[in-house]
Amino acid sequence: MKYMMLVCTDTEPDMDPSAAPDIEQWVAERDANGQRVTGSRFAPPSAATTVRVRDGELLLTDGPFAETKEVIVGFDLLECADLDEAVEVARAHPMAYAGRIELRPLVD
Amino acid sequence: MTDAAGAVAAAGAEAYPRIVAALIRVTGDWTLAEDCAQEALAAALERWPRDGVPGNPGGWLMTTARNRAVDVLRRAAVERRKLRELALLTDPEPAPPEGDVVDDRLRLIFTCCHPALALPDRVALTLRTIAGVPTADIARAFLVSESAMTRRLTRAKTRIAAAGVPYRVPTGSALVERLPGVLAVLYLLFTRGYDADGEPAFAAEAIRLARLLHELLPQEPEAAGLLALFLLHHSRRAARRDPAGDLLTLDEQDRSRWDRVGIVEGVALLDRAGHGPYALQARVAACHATARTAADTDWPAIAGWYDHLVRLGPTPVVRLNRAVAHGYAYGPAAGLALLAEARAGGVLDNYPPALAAEAELTARHGDRDRAAALFRAAADAVRSEPEQRALLRRAADVSR
Numbered sequence: 287m288k289y290m291m292l293v294c295t296d297t298e299p300d301m302d303p304s305a306a307p308d309i310e311q312w313v314a315e316r317d318a319n320g321q322r323v324t325g326s327r328f329a330p331p332s333a334a335t336t337v338r339v340r341d342g343e344l345l346l347t348d349g350p351f352a353e354t355k356e357v358i359v360g361f362d363l364l365e366c367a368d369l370d371e372a373v374e375v376a377r378a379h380p381m382a383y384a385g386r387i388e389l390r391p392l393v394d
Numbered sequence: 395m396t397d398a399a400g401a402v403a404a405a406g407a408e409a410y411p412r413i414v415a416a417l418i419r420v421t422g423d424w425t426l427a428e429d430c431a432q433e434a435l436a437a438a439l440e441r442w443p444r445d446g447v448p449g450n451p452g453g454w455l456m457t458t459a460r461n462r463a464v465d466v467l468r469r470a471a472v473e474r475r476k477l478r479e480l481a482l483l484t485d486p487e488p489a490p491p492e493g494d495v496v497d498d499r500l501r502l503i504f505t506c507c508h509p510a511l512a513l514p515d516r517v518a519l520t521l522r523t524i525a526g527v528p529t530a531d532i533a534r535a536f537l538v539s540e541s542a543m544t545r546r547l548t549r550a551k552t553r554i555a556a557a558g559v560p561y562r563v564p565t566g567s568a569l570v571e572r573l574p575g576v577l578a579v580l581y582l583l584f585t586r587g588y589d590a591d592g593e594p595a596f597a598a599e600a601i602r603l604a605r606l607l608h609e610l611l612p613q614e615p616e617a618a619g620l621l622a623l624f625l626l627h628h629s630r631r632a633a634r635r636d637p638a639g640d641l642l643t644l645d646e647q648d649r650s651r652w653d654r655v656g657i658v659e660g661v662a663l664l665d666r667a668g669h670g671p672y673a674l675q676a677r678v679a680a681c682h683a684t685a686r687t688a689a690d691t692d693w694p695a696i697a698g699w700y701d702h703l704v705r706l707g708p709t710p711v712v713r714l715n716r717a718v719a720h721g722y723a724y725g726p727a728a729g730l731a732l733l734a735e736a737r738a739g740g741v742l743d744n745y746p747p748a749l750a751a752e753a754e755l756t757a758r759h760g761d762r763d764r765a766a767a768l769f770r771a772a773a774d775a776v777r778s779e780p781e782q783r784a785l786l787r788r789a790a791d792v793s794r
Binding site for chain 1: 508510556558559560562568
C-alpha cells in the first residue's frame with residue numbers, strides 16, 4: 287500500500303527533543319530499503335498560494351487555506367505492506383517527537 | 395430435538411471464531427465471513443435435528459460456511475486464487491509441515507483490538523466478530539440503537555480495509571507492545587459484564603476470549619493473569635447479590651455459594667502469571683477467594699500485593715485500595731495515614747469508594763460520629779440506589 291505521510295508541527299512537542307532520531311539517517315535508511323518513494327520539506331506557509339475557481343473566476347489567496355498554529359512542513363510518500371509497517375516508519379521520524387505525523391493511505 | 399440444538403450451540407461456540415477468522419484471512423471480506431458463519435449455524439439448526447449430528451460438527455460447520463463463501467464469490471466472479479484457497483479450507487486445518495503456524499483466531503483478536511481503531515469500536519468488533527454476539531445485544535450494552543451499532547461496526551470494518559490495518563499477529567517487541575491493548579479490551583468487556591448494571595453475559599464471553607488468548611499465547615504471563623483475575627471475580631457471581639438484587643460486600647457474602655471450580659482454576663493459573671498488573675490483581679482476588687471466612691483473610695499478603703501494584707502504577711484507585719488493605723492488615727491508623735496520602739491533591743474528592751473507605755477506617759478507629767457523617771456523605775455521592783441504601787445502613791449501624 288502507498289501512504290502519504292504528512293509531517294506537521296504541533297503545539298505541544300515532546301519535552302525532550304534530544305530523544306528524537308536524526309533526519310538524515312531516517313531518509314537514508316528508508317530510501318535504501320524502498321519504504322520511501324519520494325518526499326520533501328515545504329517552504330514556509332508564507333510562501334503558499336491557495337487557488338480556487340468560483341463562477342469561472344480565478345481566486346488566489348496568499349497563505350495556506352487554513353490558518354492554524356499547526357502547519358504541514360513536509361511530506362514523504364511511503365510504500366509499505368500495511369499500516370503497522372507505515373506506523374513503524376512514521377514513529378522513527380524526528381517530527382513524530384517534535385510534531386505529529388498523519389498517515390493517509392492512497393486509494394489504489 | 396433439543397440435543398441437536400445443544401450440539402449446534404456447543405459446536406458453534408467452539409468453531410465460530412475459527413470459521414470467521416479463516417474466511418477473513420482468505421477472502422479479506424469481514425461481512426462475508428460473518429454472514430457465511432451465521433448461515434452455517436442456521437443450516438445446522440435445520441439439518442442436524444433431521445439428519446443427526448455429524449461426527450465432526452466443527453468440520454461440518456466450516457465446510458458449510460466455506461461452500462457458502464465459494465458460492466457468493468463465484469457469483470461475484472472473484473479471482474481464481476481466492477477460490478482455490480477457499481476450497482482447501484477444512485477444520486481443523488491440516489498441520490503444516492513446519493511449526494510456527496499462527497492460529498487464525500489470534501490474528502482476528504489482534505486485528506479487532508488494533509490501536510488504530512477507537513477503543514469502543516475495538517470492544518464492539520471483538521464482541522461481534524470473535525464472540526458472535528448479536529449486534530442488537532451489543533447495541534443495548536453500549537446504550538445506542540441497533541442501527542447506530544450496525545453503522546459503527548461497518549465503519550470499523552471499512553476502516554480496517556482502507557487504512558491497511560494488517561490481519562496479522564505481531565511478533566517480538568511489537569507483540570510486547572500490542573498485547574496490553576488486547577488485554578485491556580477483554581478487561582473492558584469483562585467489567586461491562588460485571589458492573590452493577592452491566593450485561594452479565596459479557597463477563598462469560600470475556601472469560602471465553604481470555605481462555606482462548608491464554609491457550610494461544612501460553613507463555614505470556616499477563617494473559618494467564620487476566621484469565622485468573624476473571625475466573626476469581628466470576629467465582630462470586632452467585633453470591634454477589636441479596637435476594638433484592640443489591641450488591642453484597644465480601645464479608646456479607648455466603649462463601650459456600652462461591653464457585654470452587656473457578657477458584658481452583660484461577661489459583662492454579664497464578665503459577666504462570668508472573669507479577670504484571672493483572673496478575674497482581676488476580677493475586678489479591680485469590681487471597682479473598684481462598685479465605686474460608688472473611689476473618690481468615692490474609693490481609694498482610696493483600697497489602698503486600700497492593701504495595702507491588704502501587705510501584706507499577708500509583709493510580710489514585712490503586713492507592714485507595716492499598717490504604718484499605720493496610721488498614722485491615724496493620725490497623726485503622728495505618729490505613730488512614732495512607733488514605734490521606736492517596737487523597738492529597740484532591741483527585742479522590744467526592745469519589746464514593748474513598749468516602750466509604752474513610753468512613754470504615756474511621757469507625758474502626760473508634761470515632762463513630764465522624765464515621766456516620768462520612769457514610770452519609772458517601773451515600774449522597776453514589777448514584778445507584780442499592781449502594782445508597784447499604785451506606786445509610788452502615789451510617790445507622792455505627793451511630794448505634
